[in-house]
Amino acid sequence: MAKPKLAVWKFASCDGCQLTLLDCEDELLDIAGAIDIAHFLEATSKIEGGPYDVSLVEGSVTTAHDAERIKAIRANSKVLITIGACATAGGIQSLRNFADVTAFTSQVYAHPEYISTLRTSAPISEHVKVDFELRGCPVSKHQLIELIAATLAGRKPHVPRVSQCVECKLSGTVCVMVSKGEPCLGPVTQAGCGNLCPSHGRGCYGCFGPKENPNPAALSMKLKEHGMIGRQVRDFYRSFNAGAPDFAEESSSHE
Amino acid sequence: MPAAVGERYLIESPEPLVGALLLAGYRVIGPQAGDGAIVYDEIEAAGALPRGLTDEQSGGHYRLKDGDPDRWFDYVVGPQSIKKYLFPAHQKLWSATRTPDGFDISPAGDDYPKTAFFGMRACEIAAMEIQDKVFDNGQFADSGYGRRRANSLIVAVQCARSAETCFCASMNTGPRAQSGFDIALTELDEGGFLVECGSEAGASILGGLDLAGALDGDWEAALDVTRNAAAMQTRRMVGNVAEVLREHLDHPRWDEVADRCLSCANCTLACPTCFCSDVEDVTDLSGDHAERWRTWDSCFSLDFSYIHGGAVRPSTKSRYRQWMTHKLSSWHDQFGSSGCVGCGRCIAWCPVGIDITEEAAAIAAPLDVTGE
Numbered sequence: 203m204a205k206p207k208l209a210v211w212k213f214a215s216c217d218g219c220q221l222t223l224l225d226c227e228d229e230l231l232d233i234a235g236a237i238d239i240a241h242f243l244e245a246t247s248k249i250e251g252g253p254y255d256v257s258l259v260e261g262s263v264t265t266a267h268d269a270e271r272i273k274a275i276r277a278n279s280k281v282l283i284t285i286g287a288c289a290t291a292g293g294i295q296s297l298r299n300f301a302d303v304t305a306f307t308s309q310v311y312a313h314p315e316y317i318s319t320l321r322t323s324a325p326i327s328e329h330v331k332v333d334f335e336l337r338g339c340p341v342s343k344h345q346l347i348e349l350i351a352a353t354l355a356g357r358k359p360h361v362p363r364v365s366q367c368v369e370c371k372l373s374g375t376v377c378v379m380v381s382k383g384e385p386c387l388g389p390v391t392q393a394g395c396g397n398l399c400p401s402h403g404r405g406c407y408g409c410f411g412p413k414e415n416p417n418p419a420a421l422s423m424k425l426k427e428h429g430m431i432g433r434q435v436r437d438f439y440r441s442f443n444a445g446a447p448d449f450a451e452e453s454s455s456h457e
Numbered sequence: 458m459p460a461a462v463g464e465r466y467l468i469e470s471p472e473p474l475v476g477a478l479l480l481a482g483y484r485v486i487g488p489q490a491g492d493g494a495i496v497y498d499e500i501e502a503a504g505a506l507p508r509g510l511t512d513e514q515s516g517g518h519y520r521l522k523d524g525d526p527d528r529w530f531d532y533v534v535g536p537q538s539i540k541k542y543l544f545p546a547h548q549k550l551w552s553a554t555r556t557p558d559g560f561d562i563s564p565a566g567d568d569y570p571k572t573a574f575f576g577m578r579a580c581e582i583a584a585m586e587i588q589d590k591v592f593d594n595g596q597f598a599d600s601g602y603g604r605r606r607a608n609s610l611i612v613a614v615q616c617a618r619s620a621e622t623c624f625c626a627s628m629n630t631g632p633r634a635q636s637g638f639d640i641a642l643t644e645l646d647e648g649g650f651l652v653e654c655g656s657e658a659g660a661s662i663l664g665g666l667d668l669a670g671a672l673d674g675d676w677e678a679a680l681d682v683t684r685n686a687a688a689m690q691t692r693r694m695v696g697n698v699a700e701v702l703r704e705h706l707d708h709p710r711w712d713e714v715a716d717r718c719l720s721c722a723n724c725t726l727a728c729p730t731c732f733c734s735d736v737e738d739v740t741d742l743s744g745d746h747a748e749r750w751r752t753w754d755s756c757f758s759l760d761f762s763y764i765h766g767g768a769v770r771p772s773t774k775s776r777y778r779q780w781m782t783h784k785l786s787s788w789h790d791q792f793g794s795s796g797c798v799g800c801g802r803c804i805a806w807c808p809v810g811i812d813i814t815e816e817a818a819a820i821a822a823p824l825d826v827t828g829e
């Protein structure tokens with residue numbers, strides 16, 4: 203049986219999620235043994251044409267050209283999986299969605315007339331059908347390998363949609379919000395990072411985006427009790443997953 | 458002097474007792490100050506105990522504070538419970554390897570040395586006894602839990618103060634542990650400890666110590682200590698809560714609490730009696746190796762109630778109601794007791810301070826049916 207063909211694609215992003223794939227040093231040999239890496243510019247200049255069995259897509263759609271490119275990739279891929287906050291929620295660049303992008307380009311570029319960009323930064327799923335979204339800024343190595351192993355085995359990946367608090371409690375991390383009054387997005391954020399910030403005494407920054415059924419309005423009230431003012435609450439939700447609808451709606455209610 | 462079950466003694470300090478446990482080959486798990494709270498960890502001498510510290514707890518709030526430097530046990534329970542040892546958060550059950558004609562299964566080893574839990578409060582012991590029933594109901598037994606439990610010794614500390622979140626007195630589980638311990642200590646107001654010997658295993662440890670016999674007056678002083686702790690409690694669970702909840706499944710309060718609840722699952726994971734888990738199979742990239750893992754889960758997670766076609770409890774309202782009605786009501790039908798011991802962890806460690814006693818009281822209160 204021929205090995206499944208994998209392609210990795212980049213849109214508007216920082217490459218961090220592709221680096222996570224490259225960072226799977228110990229597992230990469232197994233991955234390379236189990237699949238045929240047909241297109242992965244960050245790793246190899248060898249390029250094979252489609253169709254591809256699995257496409258991993260990093261980055262958000264910010265230009266008209268990319269909006270067309272993702273359609274072609276979708277048409278050429280049996281399974282299309284998006285990886286990272288940019289691809290699943292628009293990334294940090296979705297801050298433009300809350301402002302006027304021409305105001306930004308006119309300040310940043312000497313010749314803004316050369317810039318051709320869309321008004322918003324959009325997740326891939328706004329443009330094409332996506333089979334699975336892997337969250338995170340960047341994605342977790344552990345979840346990425348689980349996703350690839352599950353996809354190869356034809357089973358559902360085990361990627362829980364529970365809160366970051368679950369990771370705190372499972373690892374025995376003392377809650378920083380309760381014990382120190384530290385603001386934390388963990389109760390509305392999906393688990394996955396491996397309990398990075400709370401285990402270092404910091405509140406969660408929301409890298410994995412909204413958990414299922416989140417209640418940010420209730421959390422925001424508590425954040426204000428802990429001393430945040432409206433603008434700070436707004437900005438707290440506006441980082442890597444600013445464009446995720448649950449966070450976007452909550453941040454906009456604190457304008 | 459040799460010690461006997463049911464007898465009481467006096468001892469100056471817990472230090473020789475910790476030493477005797479270590480000498481007898483026990484791994485000693487006890488309270489320690491870690492990351493701003495009392496947590497449970499292995500201790501190698503009584504000096505590791507958080508002597509002189511106390512805690513301040515309320516809904517969604519916990520602070521460790523300096524207290525009387527001479528007092529050993531003036532804090533109460535923190536975010537963790539000993540369920541993390543007896544029912545580990547993440548546990549491999551078995552692994553399998555593909556063979557030419559099928560697969561081989563190897564059971565996962567259970568590395569649990571002989572363990573003494575030091576400084577266990579009455580509510581901690583009551584919670585453990587509830588989990589004993591959960592993991593062995595006479596018909597089905599979790600053999601791993603049974604092994605770990607049989608290999609554990611309990612050294613109780615009777616509470617001398619209550620936190621604002623404690624309500625064990627109204628649950629009849631504390632502040633004095635009546636049984637369930639091998640040894641129990643009461644830190645007396647004038648200094649020193651009254652020691653209760655609860656089992657043969659306890660007697661064999663105490664036998665090696667230099668103990669004085671306790672007099673009736675000492676026992677009265679020890680009872681006063683826990684009476685004072687009970688009198689400090691400001692929260693209580695409403696009476697006949699099991700029936701009240703069963704009869705009010707459509708109470709408007711469920712909608713109201715759902716507006717505040719984050720469905721974050723902290724309450725269930727901090728609760729010392731909550732026992733729900735998820736079982737997941739993982740495979741490696743080659744597909745030749747598989748492992749089965751058991752991980753703590755919660756009725757607050759969507760996938761917990763997933764059955765073919767979807768989740769049974771999609772809304773926060775249905776999840777909160779499930780947690781509270783199970784804990785305080787249907788637990789009686791299932792296990793013959795309440796599932797709550799009144800430790801207050803779910804109140805302190807809820808990021809938004811939702812209070813199970815307050816919710817129960819609101820549901821028990823007569824409804825305003827005038828519509829005003």
Ligand code: SF4
Binds near residue numbers: 376378808
């Ligand atoms: S530290 Fe944050 S993520 Fe962890 S339990 Fe507390 S609120 Fe939840």
Ligand code: SF4
Binds near residue numbers: 724728801813
């Ligand atoms: S329900 Fe709350 S108070 Fe009762 S045992 Fe569980 S954590 Fe403790």
Ligand code: SF4
Binds near residue numbers: 724
């Ligand atoms: S009651 Fe509190 S701790 Fe429990 S799920 Fe709701 S917000 Fe989280």
